[in-house]
Amino acid sequence: MALAVTSSSTAISGSSFSRSVASSDSKALQICSMRLSDRTHVATTLSQRRFSMKPLKESWVLRASTLIAPEVEEKEVEVEDFEKLAKKLEDASPLEIMDKALEKFGNDIAIAFSGAEDVALIEYAHLTGKPFRVFSLDTGRLNPETYRLFDAVEKQYGIRIEYTFPDAVEVQALVRNKGLFSFYEDGHQECCRVRKVRPLRRALKGLKAWITGQRKDQSPGTRSEIPIVQVDPVFEGLDGGVGSLVKWNPLANVEGSDVWKFLRTMDVPVNALHAQGYVSIGCEPCTRPVLPGQHEREGRWWWEDAKAKECGLHKGNIKEENGVADSKPVVVQEIFESNNVVTLSRGGIENLMKLENRKEPWLVVLYAPWCPFCQAMEASYIELAEKLAGKGVKVAKFRADGEEKEFAKQELQLGSFPTILLFPKRAPRAIKYPSEHRDVDSLMLFVNLLR
Template sequence: MSAEEIKKINDELSNASAQEIIKYFTDKYGDKIALSSSLGAEDQVLTQMLVEINPDIKIFTLDTGRLFPETYDLIDRTSRKYKKNIQVYFPKKKKVQKMVNEKGINLFFESEENRKECCFVRKIEPLQRAFKGLDAWICGLRAGQSVTRKDIEVVEWDSNNNLLKINPLANWSEEQVWDYIKTKKIPYNTLHDKGFPSIGCQPCTRAIMEGEDVRAGRWWWESPDTKECGLHKR
């Protein structure tokens, strides 16, 4: 899809609600679109909306093998509440085994290169498998989450995966997200109540301190300008 076509869609949807955006694209793409959920607060909002709008649309998540117990519990609670099978994609065993045996179980602390390799093996490659057969994907990015996301738009072209990328909550504030969760009684990760606004793999996530950026607890030993795993490389 050309930049001009994407701009036209963004202009057309400039005043649309998140629900209207989801309906627009699920009507258009049907079984060729899916929600990629990290089980974060934003993705839980999108899960509720999607199930309400079209319960047949695929929702999937990635199990890296290093997630928090609370995240696994949330997958179960969410599936039960919405009577929805959240499809789980895993990294390839041989690739994880080779990486760990060569570079150590916690290789990601040693260098940015190692950390990105770990993210690729545990997240990027499984994501690429999850994308097979799709023309578009929905995710919970917000412009206010970090410096690496401040310029995102509702509709973008994901050149890494040759897919249309939909960000229905791009212009939402954190307050809007939590107001919606409370109003709709949406299940969320209990770690959010313990100072974890952004939750990924257990070794690479910490609680944040007062005044810190919401993603300061992700790969906290790296520069804020490089703190992406590659799922949302722009």
């Protein structure tokens, strides 16, 4: 019987297959039946051939070893001395500094744009002719005018700002636990940490360097020693770890007035709030216009001590002496000094609070002598005291900062400085003056309607 294996149309007969197998078996038997002497002869011959081979040339040996186990040549990475570079650029123009920063870091550097004078940074970057990136922190509490500036800047320069937002869960937890305006009561650091510092930290982790609009004259108490370029002392960059992020401050040595001359000369978009008296612009609830003669940072976190004007983004640049932040007390002159204004002690105002049937109404201002808004209303308050003298209304002041601040917040409705309270004749609780208008006529109307 024939065995057939078919592939396409080809068939092998069983007899042909049998002959092939038989032939193979025969050769195998012949090999196996070789005499021992023959096998020994063959082995000896192969051995002689193996050891009589010519050695490989040395170059071939080296090439083969390289292919098998390549040796990586360790190159010393040159570490930039940014302190030395900062000194070298000390007299350089902002344009030259910007050009150097973009040249060194290319796509791994970005401009931090807050929507105020930082537009000057974008104009300088544009003038270099190099590509550049811009990012901004959208805290969710910015003024409408700031958002409109963002849009105008994008259109002017043909760019897309890379917005960074706070973590929604963190914001939700803060607001649910403490309300929308907790920063008026417990300081702004927690809110800034959630809405600004942590989002910035995430944004900078994708960069090797960033560019800020910090200037030495912005805040003499905290920014007076800003270098042109530095290893960022607070944040980490793309590679992670200390020293992984470089911070550039092209405007460090430029005065604010010169920045504005530049902006007007170049006819660039600016925040409409500047025309309303705002100089340093941040979040809407924490920013106010400044009064004539006030420093630009006085409009930020206006209810706090004038020395505390940082949110945490640039805390590494706070001026230090002997490794310790300068904490020398600032001597301020007393305000509301008048024979017609009574100075109340803690005990005095506590007694006033306890009285239910007062002989006469009392108008009391809760103040801090260093507060610029208290200082600004001093003249009108003294004038009001003169007008009310002899008319059955006592005018007084109570210093509510320092050790008395917590008491004033809990017992006297202190929200910000100044807070004005009227203690009527027959009311157990003081009435808080709700208006921001602190002129004589407005205060007089308040007293006459409620005393």
